[in-house]
Amino acid sequence: MASFIQLLISGLATGAIYALVAVGFTLLWQTSQTINFAQGEFVMIPAFFVLASMKYLGLGFWPAATLGLIISVLVLGLLFKRIIVDPILKHGVLPLVISTIAFSLFLKEAAKEFYSAQAQPFPPLVEAADVTIFGAAVATQSLVVLGIAILTVGGLQYLLNGTRLGRAMQATAQNPNVARILGIPVERMILLTFMINAGLVAIASILISPIYLAKFTNGETLGLAAFIAAIVGGFNQVRGAIIGGLVLGVVDNMSAAYLSAQYRGALPLFILIAVILFRPQGLLGRAEERTV
Amino acid sequence: MTTRANLIILGLIALALIGLPFILKPYGIFVLSMWAVMSIAALGLNLTLGYAGQISLAQASFFGIGAYTVALLGPLGVPFPLAFLAGGILCFLIGWVLGYPALRVQHHYLAFVTLAFTTLVFLVFRNEEWLTGGIYGVSGIKRPVFFGWSTTKAPDFYFFTLGMLALFSFFVWWMIRSPWGRAFIALRENPVRALSLGVDTRRYTLMAFAIGSALGGFAGGLYAPLVQFIEPNAFALGLSLNILLMVIVGGAGFFAGPFLGALISVLLPEWLRATEGFYLLAYAVLVMVLMAFCPTGLMGLVEKAGLALKRRTKLSEAKAP
Amino acid sequence: MMPVLEVSDITKRFGGITAVNDVSFSVAEGEILGIIGPNGSGKSTLFNCILGQLTPSSGSVAVDGRKTTGLRPCDLNRMGVSRTFQLLQVFPQLNVRENLILAGQEHEGSMLSRLLGAPDAGLSAAANQMIDFFQLSRVAEERAGGLSYGQQKLLDAAMAFMAGPRLVLLDEPAGGVNLTMLGHLKERLKAINAEKGATFVVIEHNMDFVMSLCTRILVLAEGRIIAEGPPDAIRANPAVIEAYLGH
Numbered sequence: 001m002a003s004f005i006q007l008l009i010s011g012l013a014t015g016a017i018y019a020l021v022a023v024g025f026t027l028l029w030q031t032s033q034t035i036n037f038a039q040g041e042f043v044m045i046p047a048f049f050v051l052a053s054m055k056y057l058g059l060g061f062w063p064a065a066t067l068g069l070i071i072s073v074l075v076l077g078l079l080f081k082r083i084i085v086d087p088i089l090k091h092g093v094l095p096l097v098i099s100t101i102a103f104s105l106f107l108k109e110a111a112k113e114f115y116s117a118q119a120q121p122f123p124p125l126v127e128a129a130d131v132t133i134f135g136a137a138v139a140t141q142s143l144v145v146l147g148i149a150i151l152t153v154g155g156l157q158y159l160l161n162g163t164r165l166g167r168a169m170q171a172t173a174q175n176p177n178v179a180r181i182l183g184i185p186v187e188r189m190i191l192l193t194f195m196i197n198a199g200l201v202a203i204a205s206i207l208i209s210p211i212y213l214a215k216f217t218n219g220e221t222l223g224l225a226a227f228i229a230a231i232v233g234g235f236n237q238v239r240g241a242i243i244g245g246l247v248l249g250v251v252d253n254m255s256a257a258y259l260s261a262q263y264r265g266a267l268p269l270f271i272l273i274a275v276i277l278f279r280p281q282g283l284l285g286r287a288e289e290r291t292v
Numbered sequence: 293m294t295t296r297a298n299l300i301i302l303g304l305i306a307l308a309l310i311g312l313p314f315i316l317k318p319y320g321i322f323v324l325s326m327w328a329v330m331s332i333a334a335l336g337l338n339l340t341l342g343y344a345g346q347i348s349l350a351q352a353s354f355f356g357i358g359a360y361t362v363a364l365l366g367p368l369g370v371p372f373p374l375a376f377l378a379g380g381i382l383c384f385l386i387g388w389v390l391g392y393p394a395l396r397v398q399h400h401y402l403a404f405v406t407l408a409f410t411t412l413v414f415l416v417f418r419n420e421e422w423l424t425g426g427i428y429g430v431s432g433i434k435r436p437v438f439f440g441w442s443t444t445k446a447p448d449f450y451f452f453t454l455g456m457l458a459l460f461s462f463f464v465w466w467m468i469r470s471p472w473g474r475a476f477i478a479l480r481e482n483p484v485r486a487l488s489l490g491v492d493t494r495r496y497t498l499m500a501f502a503i504g505s506a507l508g509g510f511a512g513g514l515y516a517p518l519v520q521f522i523e524p525n526a527f528a529l530g531l532s533l534n535i536l537l538m539v540i541v542g543g544a545g546f547f548a549g550p551f552l553g554a555l556i557s558v559l560l561p562e563w564l565r566a567t568e569g570f571y572l573l574a575y576a577v578l579v580m581v582l583m584a585f586c587p588t589g590l591m592g593l594v595e596k597a598g599l600a601l602k603r604r605t606k607l608s609e610a611k612a613p
Numbered sequence: 614m615m616p617v618l619e620v621s622d623i624t625k626r627f628g629g630i631t632a633v634n635d636v637s638f639s640v641a642e643g644e645i646l647g648i649i650g651p652n653g654s655g656k657s658t659l660f661n662c663i664l665g666q667l668t669p670s671s672g673s674v675a676v677d678g679r680k681t682t683g684l685r686p687c688d689l690n691r692m693g694v695s696r697t698f699q700l701l702q703v704f705p706q707l708n709v710r711e712n713l714i715l716a717g718q719e720h721e722g723s724m725l726s727r728l729l730g731a732p733d734a735g736l737s738a739a740a741n742q743m744i745d746f747f748q749l750s751r752v753a754e755e756r757a758g759g760l761s762y763g764q765q766k767l768l769d770a771a772m773a774f775m776a777g778p779r780l781v782l783l784d785e786p787a788g789g790v791n792l793t794m795l796g797h798l799k800e801r802l803k804a805i806n807a808e809k810g811a812t813f814v815v816i817e818h819n820m821d822f823v824m825s826l827c828t829r830i831l832v833l834a835e836g837r838i839i840a841e842g843p844p845d846a847i848r849a850n851p852a853v854i855e856a857y858l859g860h
Contacts, residue, residue: 035400087584093400094347095587098540099580101533106576113570220529224411227404262419269408276401277393471718471727471734478704478715485702488664489776490690490719499724 005136007253013142014211015229015249016149020204021222022229022241023156024197029230030173030238031193034085035097038104039201040223045107046072046205047122047214048115061123069202077198081191104219111216122209145207152203153242156196160238169193224265225252228272234282243284309454313447321446322518327558328453329514332460334538334550336507339464341536342544343476344500347399349532350390350406353413354383354505356527358512360417363430363522372436372517380510387505391498410529417524429523433516443517453514460507467503468547476500480545508535537579543591552590615678617642617780617812618663618694623672625655625662632658633669634836640780645806646814647827649847651857655836656816657699660782664696665689676780691720693779697769697786705758709749709768712757713740716772736775743771747801763794770798774805781813787822795819799826824848832856 021043028034036042050068053059059067084103088096125144130137160166171179172189180186204222212218225248233244248268255267275282313321337351361379366372394405417424424430435443436452443449467473478486479493487493516522534557542553557575564571586593616639625633633655640646648656661667663674665686673682676692689695695716704712718727718734727734744753747767752760757768766786773781786802787795799822805811817823823830824844832840832847834856840847847853 035403084580088580088587091583091587095540095583097347097400097403098537098587099583101537102576102579102583105533106573106580109570109572109576113573224407227407231401231404263415266412266415269412272408273405276397276405280397280401467728469732470730471714471732472724474707474711474715474718475727477706481704481706482702484666485698485704487686488666488690488696488698489716489772490687490695491715492685492687492719492724495724 003136003257005134006138007257008250009133009136009138009146010142011250011253012246013145013149013249014208014253015246016146016153017204017208017245018225018229018248019242019245020149020152020200020207021226022233022245023153023238024200025226025230026233026238026241027173027193028197031169031176032085032089032190033093033096034089035093035100036197037097037100037223038107038219039226040219040221041104041107042076042198042201042219043205043208043222043226044214044216044218045076045111046202047120047209048111049202050206051120051122051214052115065206068206069199072202072205073195073198075198076201077195078191080198081194085194104223108216108219115216117216119213119215122214124210125207141210148203148207152200156200157238165192221265225268228268232268232271232275232282234284237282237284240282240284244282247283313450318446321450323558323562325446325450325453325518327554328450328457329511329518330535330538330554330558331457331551332514333508333511333535334542334554335460335464336504336511337535338504338539338542338544338546338550339467339507340501340504341539342546342549343468343473343480344497344504345399345480346395346497346501347403348406348501348504349403349529349536350409350413350505351508351535352527352529352531353410354387354508355512355515355531355535356413356417356522356524357383357386358509359516359522359527360424360430360512361509362513363433363516364424366434376510376513379513380506383509384502384506387502388498390505391501395494395497395501406532407529410532414524414528417527424524427524429521430516431521433520433522435517435520449518453518456510456514460510464507465547472496472499537575541579541582541589543589543594546589546591546595549589549591556590616640617644617677618814619675619678620659620663621673621675623659623662623669623674625658625667626670631836633662635672636833636836636838637672638831638838638841640812640814642812643806643810644812644829645802645827647823647830647844648814648816648833649818649820649823649830650833653835654833654856656833657784659833660696660784660816664694664782687719690776693720694782695773695776695780696782697773697784699785699788701762701765701769703757703760703765703768703772705756708756709744709753709760710737710740712768712772713743713775716775720776739775743775746805747771748797763790763798766790766794767798767801770802774811778809778811781811783813783815785816785818787817787819795822802826 021039025036025039028036046068049071050064053064053067054061057064080103084099085096088099124141126140129140131140131143132138160170168179168184169189169192171182171184172186176186179189208222229244229248230241231244232247233242234240251271252264252268256264259267312324316324333351333355337348340346340348358379361382362372362375365375365378390409394402397405418427420426421428435449437443441448443452468476475486475491475496478489478491479496483493538553538557539550540553541556542549542551560575561571564574582589586596588595618640620639621637623633623636624631636659648659650656658667662669665681665684665688668683673680675681676689676694679692681689681692704715707715714733714736717736717739722730722734744750747770749764749767749771752764757765760768770783770786773783786798790798802813803826806813815823815827827844830842830844830847831838832850832853839856840850840853842850
């Protein structure tokens, strides 16, 4: 029972991180029809911004993390949108998908060439310590991760539903043309979504890199997790992405422990295929049309 | 362009392809053979993506299945032609079975289904040591012998792969020229209208996907004896993305696209070897720039240039008294 | 004699809206049936139900006595039924002749015969016939995307006749066409009916076009048939006049 609780909580902690990434991914799709295949690399890179700040600017962890967050929002949010997405979006979805694939390659190689091909240790948020919950020893780090993730998502939900700005963003996501007529600065809303995504992935990066270590190949697994979480939860619903992330984290952890460790990634993949084929709108999403 | 001009260009290229091995070192011939093999894989994906409009990220799996089929059946005494054919047919069947449910979903979902499929197949390659040798791979793959002609030496194997490339290219060319080609254009441009004209869009799409997968399998079946050692990491998602980029950069939906794309993808690391690893950065930037300015790829650029030239000659003809 | 098309009690609901309500009619061979009605009366939805683009909520459709409800458009095409769309849908990349061959190639044979047989599926002669008939000879080699709107409309109709010698459904063929071309189109449609015995059903808003082309007219309003008969009777029918003016 104790190990089950440990697995559950650490699964929820990882799942919360996946949720952050999946929410950003879903937001981008909703507001600007951008399927960001580089989302995994977006989670990999901010950790390197932080490490570089610490190494080359001599900053402490927290200042470096803040700087890393700011750089991420600028590069993965503002620059990404203006330089990569905007010129290509008019050509359609497929060229943009290809571009994000190319960008993911770029980020991956950049981390490898300009920083290191070796896995880098990443400072955790709190010192390693355990807390006992229901007779199980749970790492404080897991609880802190959960806490921060919940705060972030909670903050995001409040922004989207409780503020005028958030509601304007939702309107833009649902129907940009009508939003424009209503006087909502649609372009700025879309830019904001990109910057929010950048913020989310940066936070996720700082939370997950202590566990995974900062490595240039992290993007592949993290990206896949984001896609699975977003689609299984419901590609056109933010709430769906959150549920999807949490479910994925727990399932991933549990299946590694109770099923085969070698086929660890297989169960989520089967679930993804099953969901796409039989319920493409995901657990929480609204149904879209089928083709052919 | 006129048919005569096309034939002349084709003839020159054929001449170059046949003559090159005599002036290249063995490594150069190896790279050329790799180009031929990847062209076949890209040819297949171009059918699925460029002609039928389906985003498939599974080409690496079929490549791998074809490669492992040849690599594992050879030592069991199965003659190469049989093992080669078996790999391709197996991929056709798997493509059909995978495509049947998968092609009913919207395009971006198909990308994810094929992505998941590729990752699963990779896991099987890596974990089932009793079958595939797991992470240790399969080594000592022999090159085939045909009626006393051994392809073990680099130039001989190159001519073999070149011959296969010519064969598959002819097959695809025939297909595009036939009513199937018209049906593909129709279902890619306007599936609703195509349906009302009697085009069974589901059947044609499935065919394109299955044949594209089979070509991937055949390419893999040639890859195994080319490199003579295979291991799972070669057949992961990265390869699917690589082949996808080949098709797009070359020009999706153009007949010559995959050959051009494969050329760039195979040659770039060789040319930029001096820059050591920065070639991938350069390639990524090239793709992003291409997508911004000419999403129809390099063949698209060629076509645009040709149209611009035609317009200018028409204008100057109109101006001249 | 068996009617070419038999529509029985077709109803189509979308959520709370009933777009087509209990519509029944039949079309005899060689007839030119017109379907008119105010905007939103369900004409296009009716077409979609007959042709398999939509599945009716209830009711059935039969072509030459065989039940076709629920069949896909491509299956119906093989039985000799085809249509045009309100929004012009020729294939701009292909030239005129290629468009026509495409329209006819799926009608017979199998996938395999199409792969192994001649590149033009043996339809060059038939396509040339159509080109002559609709007087598109001058532009036969040009990309369909480069034709004028009126010429594209002619091509669109020609494609429907290549694909469906038995029954053709035309959805607003006169839309946006200039007067001269309109007369030409009407004359060609009458000719193909007279010479080939082609049966067709036409949805139209252009009253003159419909009245002078069709032998019988159906009037739809709010999803129901409110009148049926020869053009003169329909023109004078008070219920029809009210349906149009009342909106």
